[in-house]
Structures are given as structure tokens and as C-alpha cells.
Amino acid sequence: MSLIDRRTVVDWLGIAPFMIFALMFLIVPTLYLVTGAFFTPDGSFTFKNIADLFTPSIMSAYWISIKVSVASALGGALIGFFLAWAIVLGGVPAWVRSGLLTFSGVASNFAGVPLAFAFLATLGRTGLVTVLLRDWIGFNLYSTGFNILSFFGLTITYMFFQIPLMVLILTPALDGMKKEWREASEILGASTWQYWRMVALPILWPSLMGTTLLLFANAFGAIATAYALTGSSLNIVPILLYAQIRGDVLHNPNLGYALALGMIVITGVSNILYILLRMRAERWQK
């Protein structure tokens, strides 16, 4: 073996531990499920599992999941955008900016089971807000059909980590908006509205769209909050998959693989679009 060859071999051996780890605990387990989705339990190739995803009960689970994820992503993106705009361009004091960014770092990581507890204690039947609304202004929140254990309740809860994530990702994008663009458009006689509609938003939209997609994928894969909040009463895909792993509720292990494949496809597509939009967004932010 020549010297160059040996060096190449050593070079590649250096990342072997990482590659073995990634293959064994990330890639192969995922591929196992993906391929399993195309086989019957006794090992022959089939599209039946995929077709079975389109039965009403599974479709409704995907549909609720998509609705919750879209709603919490849009809500999170909208409020997060205004907050990021307020701290970057709104002229608020510096301590508000650093305070909000620090808090966002914490809140975007505050998910899972405790987040569900927090919203139950606030908007549950005996939660603080529910009680105060009833005692102070005689307004019974629950008589309006509101329920924290519902689509709307889950959406509001998810926004607690969606908004901060939007703030964290969008603040640098807004920081990258050059003062000269604003000045140039003002000199040319543009109003604030025209500046936003014709200059700022066209530059920002890849960031906005991309981050919204990221929030969507973020909500779509989440399970702990929903499970702790609603138990299994709200039939979203991750909870259905959880029940399937626990006790084969679909009575077909390979249909479970197809369910997982559906999740990967949805989060995968939104992440790929996010990356593409991000690359587009970076063109203006050099």
C-alpha cells in the first residue's frame, strides 16, 4: 500500500466512530421503518400499507395534526414577527431586546410535559385565567365551548414555544435589513406602507415562509405536550403512533411503519423547503 493510500484510509477512519453512530442510531432505524412501510408482515412487497393510510380514521389524525401545526405555525410566525420587528425596528430600549431574546432562548426550549401543566393551570377549568374571568367580569370561558383539551387549546399551548423560535430566527434577518434601503425608498417618495410592501417584505418573505415551515415541522413532530395535555383524547398523528408502538392499535405493525413514513415525509418536505428558502433569503443578507 502506498503512503498516500494509507493517509486517505487514516483520514476516513477518523470519522468512522461518528459514521457508525449515525448509521446505527439515526439512519438505519429510520430506513428500517421506511422500507418496512412497503412490506407485508410476512415479507412480500406491497403498497397496501400506504393505501391504508388513506382510511378515514388515520386521515383524520393527519388532518388534525396538520391543522394544529399550521395554526400554531401561522400564529407563532405572526406574533413572533411583530415581536422581532418591535425589538429591531420599533425603537424600544435595549433592555427589552436583550430581555426578550434571553426569554425566547428559554421559552423555545420549554416544551414537553411541563408546558402542558402550565396551560392547564392557567386555562383549565379551575385555572387562574378561567377563575379570574368568572369572578371579576362574570364571563364563563367554558360556556363558549372553549376547552384547553381541544384543537384550539393545543394550538395556543404550542404557540408558547413557536413564538420564541420565530423571534430567535427572525431577529437576525431583520437586523440584516440595511438602513440604506429605507432611506433610498424615502428619498424616492415611498410611504412606510409602500416600503414594506415593495421592498422589505419581498426581501423578507423567504425568511418568513421558511421559518413558518420550520415551525410547522416543529409542531408536527411534537408529542409530549399534547399527550400530557389531552391524554389520548385528541387524535393527532404522534399520539396515534405512540399508541401503535405501545400496543399495535392498528393491528398491523407495517401500517405503523407507514404512519411513521408519513410523518417523515411531511417534516422532511417542510424542512427541505425551509433550507431552499433560507438559501434564497441569504442572497440579500451578505
Next chain:
Amino acid sequence: MKTSKILAWIAIAIGAIYFFVPLIGTFEFSLRMRRGEYSFDAYQSVFSDIQFQQTFGFSMLMALFTIIFGMLLVVPTAYWVRLRLPQVRPVIEFITLLPLVIPAIVIVFGYLRLYNSSSWLPFTGSVGGTNTLLVLSYMTLSLPYMYRAVDTAMRAIDVRTLTEAAEILGAKWPTIMFRCIFPNVMSGVLSGAFITFAIVMGEFTMAALLNRPAFGPYLQLVGANKAYEPSALAIIAFAITWLSMGLLQLVTRFSKLTPSRP
């Protein structure tokens, strides 16, 4: 005052209400355990619960192992890629981002099918094996954060010069790794460690499906069975997240203050 400034304050006010009301609500609820007056009874009940202590300790231990083994995997890899294999960097970066794309529940589903007690590598066949698999699953979950933190820290140092200098002085690779590279990327290692700690302490899906007595599944169990303790636990969990993120910010700020190398 300008309209934009008023609008900005309105946005901040809405955000503040949305973020603080649930925290205040949770705190208030956690004090309600004694009838008619506020008390810290719920916290007392939580802290004296033997299961709380056990699951909390278990998750701390898992977090510690995750951080140690995660860093032993990530730091040498990031170092090696920068030094010898810059051409595979995009591939490695792509792999480290995959855990953000593939939901945790899908990954653990794959584990349960591949590494169950009747498979070729029966991780879940024994308690020790399952704990190992849990640590490995946490390493997977925290990979995006660890790798990015370490790689960012490594960008600030000249890996090649450091390595050559150490080699000229006669250092062997363990010395280079642990006495040159690790200390120089300590800020990255620490920020990765804190975020990993926050993730592992609250993690539910992996631990629940691998049937391990971790803090996340314990939280869920308490939530399903008790009234006031869940709020106290939510406040405790929030404090843990706040603590790890606060330490993380401290580390980042501190590392920015140290003069960068030319």
C-alpha cells in the same frame, strides 16, 4: 411618540401578557394546595416524594452520560473534519441536522424494532442495555445542538496550527485532543452541555417508550394523578430550563469577551 414606537410597545405588551400569564397562573396554582391560603405545600409534597428524587437523579445521570459521550464523539469528529476532511463537512452537517427533521418518536420506534430483545443486538433485553440505548438516543437528539456549538467554537481557533505546534513539541494524539483541542473549544462544549442538559431533563418520548424511570415520564404520571403537584413541577422544570439557558448565555458572553486569536 411615533406610531411605530406605539405599535412596538403594543406588540411587546401582547407578548409579555401571553408569556407571563401562564407562568403566573402556574405559580399561583402551585400555591393553592392548602385550602383558603397560599402555601408551598405542593413543593414540599414534590420534594419529599421518593419517586421525584429517584427519577430526577436518574435523568441527571443520563444527562451527564449523554454530555460526556456526546462530546467524546462530537469534538474529535468536528476536529478531524476541519483538519483532514473539509470536503465531507456538508455531509456531516447534514447528518447532524437530521434529528431535527426526523421526529423523536419515529427514531425510537426504529430502535424498538431493530434492537429489541429478539434481535441481533438486543439492547432492550437488559436494564443496562436499555439505559445505554437511552443515552445513545439522547446523544442523537442533542447532536444538532452539540455539533453546532462545538463547530462554532472551533471556527474561532486555528486547528491546523495548533495541531502542528503540538506535533512539533512531540505531543501524541491524546495530548493534542485533550490538552490542546478540548480546552480551546471549552465554550462550545459547555454551551452544548447546557442545552443537552435542558433537553434530557424534560425529555418524555424516548424514556417513556423505552420504559425507563426518567423525569419526563414521571411528570406525565403525576400530571395524570395529582392536582397541585404538576404546577409545582412545571415551575421547577421551568427553573431548570432557565438555569441551563442562563448558564449558556453566560458562557457565550464570556467566550466573546476573551480576545480572539489572529
